[in-house]
Amino acid sequence: MEKRKLTLSIRKDLLDEVKKYAKNEGKNLSNIVEEYFEYLVLEKWIDDLAIELKLGDLSPTSELEIPFNRPKGLIPQISLGNLEMNV
Numbered sequence: 010m011e012k013r014k015l016t017l018s019i020r021k022d023l024l025d026e027v028k029k030y031a032k033n034e035g036k037n038l039s040n041i042v043e044e045y046f047e048y049l050v051l052e053k054w055i056d057d058l059a060i061e062l063k064l065g066d067l068s069p070t071s072e073l074e075i076p077f078n079r080p081k082g083l084i085p086q087i088s089l090g091n092l093e094m095n096v
Contacts, residue, residue, distance in 0.1 A: 015042070
């Protein structure tokens with residue numbers, strides 16, 4: 010895929026931290042910016058799809074909400090001894 014140059018202005022302290030992060034992750038700044046842009050585009054696509062399918066807001070506010078916000082047909086039953094719970 011064709012790549013384009015991009016010029017950004019970023020606070021020095023933030024840039025220093027991101028450079029450290031990139032080094033620790035074995036990435037360069039271009040990789041990090043590109044991955045974040047991909048994340049933003051994917052998040053928007055998912056939100057738009059959820060609206061189109063009338064699913065409402067898909068973002069749980071806590072990990073405990075995840076099982077309770079799934080449509081009923083998607084909640085598997087698991088059994089833990091005498092305790093049965095929805096996951």
